[in-house]
Amino acid sequence: MDNATRYHFSDFTLSEYDLLIKKAKEDYIFRSFHDFGKDERFILWRHDVDFSMHAARNLAQIEHQNGVKSTFFILPHSEYYNLFEKEITDLVKEIIALGHEIGLHFDSHYYGINNEKDLNKYLLQEKRWLEEIFKIDIKVFSFHVTTPFTMTCEAWTYAGLINTYASYFKENVEYCSDSHGRWRFKRLKELLAEASAPCLHILTHPEWWQQEPMSPWQKIDRCVSLRAEKNREFYKAALVKLNTPNIDW
Template identity: 50%
Template sequence: MSLAEKFHYSDFTRDNYRLLLRKAKENYVFRSYTDYRADERFVLWRHDVDLSVHAAYKLAVIEAEEGISSTYFLLPHCEFYNMLEAEVVGKVHDILALGHRIGLHFDNDFYRIKDVATLEGKLRFEADLLSSVFEAPVEVFSFHNPDAWMLQQRDATYAGLINTYAEYFQTSVGYCSDSNGYWRHRRLPEVLERAEDPCLQILTHPAWWVESPASPRDRVLKCVQGRAEQTMRKYDQGLELYGRSNVGEK
């Protein structure tokens, strides 16, 4: 069996993403973290934006075309994009304008917090930052790469923010995630086809969903190279704009 077959590269195209949304719609009602009802067959569709807000925007467009809204969790400490740069802020505004919501993707590797009071202080600070930058409500958070301590924090809310890793979500709601660009546990197309879970929380990371099948590493490389090329373009254009010599330009 090839790697492409073993790791289902062809699952991760944007065309297939659209089909998965349609399949989900057949059996579940799309809800947000603030308006689901425990007695209905809801799906909470969440994106942890670890790698690319540009990739997130592409999925946001597909979802809007399919009449669906979801929640995009932004990572202030991201090493792949800068949440405060103009182009990224513009893309997030575009995502919001399509009817989607934003949440906070919280990186505790940055703080290494081990007590709830400090956790709540930093959650509140970062949620307020997001809310202020994007002029949108932030009512929910998810942990980025949660360690054992973070997974033990199972209260429904912290700092007034809904916890996507709360006890209820971990024990009473079916879960499927595309973490690392392959299916580590259940395969989403099968989960949606069988529709055996009474309700679902789906976690996707937009950069895994691309135009044509590729390995997870190549999908990450494409994000990084795309950003690098764009950064160099801006540098070159800036010098040209101000009539400066671009020393070393090829």
């Protein structure tokens, strides 16, 4: 079996995404992590934005067109985008303006955290950063790439923020994720077609959802190349503005 078939490359397009949202709406109520009824057939739909805010905005638009809201967890320590860069700040604001919620995607590796005291301290610090930049309340967080320590963090909240990996969610809500550009458990399409789970926690990473079917590596490679190209053009345009030559060998 080739990889395109084995890993369902054609599942991960924007048109397929639109169909998934439409199907989910038929059987579930879209709720947020801090506002759901335990007896409802709710769906908690979240995005961990690891690579691309542009891709995040694309999903935000599709969801908005379908009249649903999700939570975008943004990563201050991303190696692939910079929240303080004008273009990225504006994209986050656009996602907020579409009615979605912003959560903190927290990288414990950055600080080498291995105890709750440090976890609370740095969560609070990063929550404040996001609240300052975007003038919003941050109520929820998700861990970026878990560690043996963060795997044990199952309390409902830390630093006053709801933990998406709290034991309540792990024990009571069926989970589906597209980590690394493939379905980790069931295909989402099948899970929604069955609609047998009373409630769902869906994690989709925006970078995996593109116009046409591509391999996961192609998507990352393209994302990195586009950013590099943008930086080159930015430098050249700045020199033109300054009427200064671009000196090369």
